[in-house]
Amino acid sequence: MQYFNDFLKIFLTFIIIMDPVGNIPAFFSITGDFDVETRNSILRKAIVVAGVVLLVFGVLGKILLGFFGISAGAFYISGGILFFTIAYEMIQSKPRSRSTPSSGTEPADIMMLAVFPLAIPLIAGPGMITTVIFTIAGDGFSLLKVLMTVLALFVSLTVQYFTMRSGAILIRLIGTTGMFVLEKIMGLILAALSIQLVYEGLVKLNILAPLAGD
Numbered sequence: 001m002q003y004f005n006d007f008l009k010i011f012l013t014f015i016i017i018m019d020p021v022g023n024i025p026a027f028f029s030i031t032g033d034f035d036v037e038t039r040n041s042i043l044r045k046a047i048v049v050a051g052v053v054l055l056v057f058g059v060l061g062k063i064l065l066g067f068f069g070i071s072a073g074a075f076y077i078s079g080g081i082l083f084f085t086i087a088y089e090m091i092q093s094k095p096r097s098r099s100t101p102s103s104g105t106e107p108a109d110i111m112m113l114a115v116f117p118l119a120i121p122l123i124a125g126p127g128m129i130t131t132v133i134f135t136i137a138g139d140g141f142s143l144l145k146v147l148m149t150v151l152a153l154f155v156s157l158t159v160q161y162f163t164m165r166s167g168a169i170l171i172r173l174i175g176t177t178g179m180f181v182l183e184k185i186m187g188l189i190l191a192a193l194s195i196q197l198v199y200e201g202l203v204k205l206n207i208l209a210p211l212a213g214d
Helices: 002-018 020-031 036-068 072-092 112-123 126-137 143-165 167-204
Strands: none
Touching: 002 020, 002 126, 002 143, 002 167, 020 036, 020 112, 020 143, 020 167, 036 112, 036 126, 036 143, 072 126, 072 167, 126 143, 143 167
16 A cells, blocks of 8 residues: 555656646647647657656666765755745746747757657656656665656656647636646645655755654
């Protein structure tokens, strides 16, 4: 049961950071000039590219932390600050750092849209890259955690794919107001998670004592 709870926590964190529903308007803005078949093809390639990028950073994350001498506590705090910044922008309805321009500047090869700006930075943005590194390398190497992270990433990207592919239907079902409310709720959850990460980082650095029951 504990393993399932750990997996669920990782999965929900990925979903909140990816923000599939919030990405729908940007996705249609970028691919709106293409037919459905081409749009879905671009989306599939973007999901694959984003997955590869996130896995590479996840694998190399521990090496990077060791090379720069970054402790787990410091990484927790930096991740918490980054998460809070993203959460604040979600709550305040400000443009996200991974927002992208419309498809007005269309490249010669339309499939390049799958790499930039869809895969990077819309799906695999700085927040998501940091989250994957933090999840795998934050508390030292654990094969079980790596497997749970890879599985959670696969499921999250699958959810991302079907959510963005069904974007037009979702917009009709919940409307712009529903999307607005949903993003605010996800922002609040992410803000709470960011504070928890900062607290855990301070504990790991022996600046704060752990609360009773931790």
